[in-house]
Amino acid sequence: MSVARSATPPAAGLNGRGMRITRWVAIGALVLFLAGAPSIVDSFTLAQILTKALWLGIAAASLIFLSSYGGMISLGQTGIYAVAGFTMANLVNAAGGKHLGWDPVAATAAGIVVATVFGVLCGAIASRSYGIYFLMITLAISVIVFYFFAQVTTLSGYGGIRSVTSPGLIGNPILNPVPLYYVALVASVLIFLGIRYLARTPFGLALQGIRDDPARMQALGYNVPLHRALAFGVGAFVASIAGILSVWYTTQISPGGINVTQTINILIIAVVGGLYRLEGAWIGALVFSTIDNYSRVWMPNVGDWLGPDRFETIIGVIFLVIVLASPGGLVGIWESLWDRRKRRLAPISAPGIPAMEVVDDAVDHPAAV
Amino acid sequence: MNAAPPSAESAAPILHLRGVGRRFGGLRAVADVTLAVKPGERRAILGPNGAGKTTLFNVISGEFPPTEGTIELFGRDVTHQPARLRARSGLSRTFQTSRLLLGLSVEDNLYLAVLGARRGHLLPIRLPRLERQIRERARATAEAIGLADRLGILVRELSHGERRQLEVGMAQAASPKLMMLDEPAAGLSPGERNKLTEQLLGLDPNMTLILIEHDMDVALRVAQWVTMMHDGRIVVEGSPDMIRENQMVHDLYTGSRYKQ
Numbered sequence: 001m002s003v004a005r006s007a008t009p010p011a012a013g014l015n016g017r018g019m020r021i022t023r024w025v026a027i028g029a030l031v032l033f034l035a036g037a038p039s040i041v042d043s044f045t046l047a048q049i050l051t052k053a054l055w056l057g058i059a060a061a062s063l064i065f066l067s068s069y070g071g072m073i074s075l076g077q078t079g080i081y082a083v084a085g086f087t088m089a090n091l092v093n094a095a096g097g098k099h100l101g102w103d104p105v106a107a108t109a110a111g112i113v114v115a116t117v118f119g120v121l122c123g124a125i126a127s128r129s130y131g132i133y134f135l136m137i138t139l140a141i142s143v144i145v146f147y148f149f150a151q152v153t154t155l156s157g158y159g160g161i162r163s164v165t166s167p168g169l170i171g172n173p174i175l176n177p178v179p180l181y182y183v184a185l186v187a188s189v190l191i192f193l194g195i196r197y198l199a200r201t202p203f204g205l206a207l208q209g210i211r212d213d214p215a216r217m218q219a220l221g222y223n224v225p226l227h228r229a230l231a232f233g234v235g236a237f238v239a240s241i242a243g244i245l246s247v248w249y250t251t252q253i254s255p256g257g258i259n260v261t262q263t264i265n266i267l268i269i270a271v272v273g274g275l276y277r278l279e280g281a282w283i284g285a286l287v288f289s290t291i292d293n294y295s296r297v298w299m300p301n302v303g304d305w306l307g308p309d310r311f312e313t314i315i316g317v318i319f320l321v322i323v324l325a326s327p328g329g330l331v332g333i334w335e336s337l338w339d340r341r342k343r344r345l346a347p348i349s350a351p352g353i354p355a356m357e358v359v360d361d362a363v364d365h366p367a368a369v
Numbered sequence: 370m371n372a373a374p375p376s377a378e379s380a381a382p383i384l385h386l387r388g389v390g391r392r393f394g395g396l397r398a399v400a401d402v403t404l405a406v407k408p409g410e411r412r413a414i415l416g417p418n419g420a421g422k423t424t425l426f427n428v429i430s431g432e433f434p435p436t437e438g439t440i441e442l443f444g445r446d447v448t449h450q451p452a453r454l455r456a457r458s459g460l461s462r463t464f465q466t467s468r469l470l471l472g473l474s475v476e477d478n479l480y481l482a483v484l485g486a487r488r489g490h491l492l493p494i495r496l497p498r499l500e501r502q503i504r505e506r507a508r509a510t511a512e513a514i515g516l517a518d519r520l521g522i523l524v525r526e527l528s529h530g531e532r533r534q535l536e537v538g539m540a541q542a543a544s545p546k547l548m549m550l551d552e553p554a555a556g557l558s559p560g561e562r563n564k565l566t567e568q569l570l571g572l573d574p575n576m577t578l579i580l581i582e583h584d585m586d587v588a589l590r591v592a593q594w595v596t597m598m599h600d601g602r603i604v605v606e607g608s609p610d611m612i613r614e615n616q617m618v619h620d621l622y623t624g625s626r627y628k629q
Contacts, residue, residue, distance in 0.1 A: 202484055202492040202499075205473070209481045212470040219430060219464075220485030220539070221456035230491065 019342065034185055038178045047177035052289040054184035055249055057282035058191055059242035060269040065195050066235045068276045069204060070228065071211030075263050076122055076138035079145035080236045081243030082258035084115035086149055088244055089161040089253050096157020104167040112240045119236020123229035130214075142263045150255040160254025170248050184245050188282060191238055195278055198234070207231050268315060272322050274329030283330050291315055381444060383408045383547055383577050384429065389438035390601075391428050398424040400601040402438070406577060408546075413580045413592035415612070417621055421601035422581045423465055426551055430462045431455045443546065457486055459546035463539065463553060467532040469524045475535060476520040479507035479542045486543035507542060514538035514568060530561045537568065547577045554584045566590055589613065597621070
């Protein structure tokens with residue numbers, strides 16, 4: 001970057017190129033790290049931090065997809081991934097539940113399909129509501145699913161379904177966490193790229209139009225409730241993958257793991273990472289699982305109200321600080337720093353006069369020209 | 370239908386309201402409006418604030434149904450048809466205050482306007498041929514409304530004048546049969562008004578245009594026939610020249626304008 005900084009006007013492009021290079025180097029380093037993580041970090045960190053961050057990130061990504069592209073903030077994602085997890089866990093061999101002995105791969109597909117259909121139905125109910133009403137309906141979905149599985153013990157065992165059989169590919173993640181890590185990584189990458197692609201298709205662009213102005217989209221000929229319900233189904237599909245991975249990760253699923261606390265955890269992850277940027281899901285999840293694991297080691301005693309075993313308080317304080325500092329979460333903070341850097345470099349192209357202001361002036365007063 | 374000669378087509382109204390009224394609780398916003406608009410016609414609807422012009426627009430576009438009367442559009446009764454189906458059959462409208470998709474670029478706004486009148490709203494993949502057709506049409510519209518150099522800009526960053534241009538562009542992008550503009554010149558500078566008037570005069574002559582406008586100059590230059598509303602009712606109809614001469618129009622219009 002020092003070359004670009006010392007350059008004279010025509011080098012404005014160099015700054016841009018310098019930043020692009022920085023960006024690609026960062027992405028390359030990230031890809032190398034993620035691909036080689038099993039031989040870089042120890043197996044405890046791999047399982048407890050990275051794999052957990054990947055599947056929690058997928059759950060948060062389903063929420064961020066709905067909020068950033070559809071303007072729908074959903075608290076129903078935990079309920080939906082619970083439906084996927086419980087469906088799969090009941091169909092395969094396990095301790096508790098129906099243990100129907102299906103092939104784990106077929107059971108996984110069935111779990112995803114059932115949860116996605118459930119999501120479309122929930123979406124059909126919620127799709128005519130906006131804002132706080134949408135939030136309340138989706139919260140109700142999570143609460144209903146929780147009580148359903150807490151009370152219908154033929155489907156949830158007593159205190160959960162344990163020793164759930166995973167596909168042979170995954171094996172036992174407690175003995176060897178590497179295969180599940182790669183499965184979660186591939187799933188995360190596909191979901192990230194898939195959502196980014198979907199955003200540029202007719203379906204995705206129309207969804208963003210509906211986010212900005214549903215009434216205008218209606219007037220343009222779009223079926224707004226249908227579109228929102230199907231988008232909710234897409235979010236449910238993504239959440240169901242998180243549900244499946246969570247069962248493989250812990251080899252069990254219990255009503256205690258899908259309660260309102262978990263619903264709030266997913267929301268916290270999404271907000272900490274950045275509600276309006278997809279990558280924020282995994283960044284928030286990484287922060288969350290890191291603090292979850294290491295707060296017991298790092299955190300000193302502060303009076304008798306904050307200490308190593310007060311995880312909820314610690315994550316709560318971090319949540320408040322991030323929300324107050326940046327509505328866009330950690331990704332928002334990063335972007336504003338990046339923008340500031342860009343702006344600091346930009347004026348070099350037109351010494352004394354920031355280039356952008358010249359353009360703005362001409363636009364604001366076209367009559368004066 | 371397509372084979373019918375233009376003269377036969379022009380005989381049947383493209384839009385026919387019969388005794389249309391709309392109440393909001395005790396308020397009668399629109400009462401007993403009977404109106405026939407022929408294909409290719411340029412019609413202006415004038416009237417002081419609160420005359421019921423925008424309510425009439427909302428009833429025609431299907432935002433909400435009328436409480437009395439029937440609406441016939443393109444020869445079919447659409448009184449209870451939802452707005453999106455009317456849009457897909459060839460009706461488009463603008464809004465009095467710009468309602469644009471602020472988080473999307475100018476091109477994507479026009480893209481969605483073109484796509485709205487077609488099939489394939491739910492396509493989760495990009496079909497190269499369809500994309501090319503829609504993007505071409507979107508860019509051509511941007512050219513026609515003078516925003517060709519702003520295609521990649523987020524609408525949030527456009528000036529008020531540019532937003533009004535785009536508002537009209539959104540309505541014309543899908544080549545509708547009937548276009549309804551709700552005060553397109555609101556808040557524009559005199560220069561921008563002139564540009565807009567030129568833009569409206571340059572529209573495809575086969576397209577039917579209904580225009581609500583506060584600005585008499587714009588309305589009377591563009592329109593061939595004027596409907597004057599007051600208190601939810603039609604009080605006068607006539608050519609622009611007749612409207613200019615009409616004493617009641619002057620009383621109503623200038624009265625409401627200069628009383629404050």
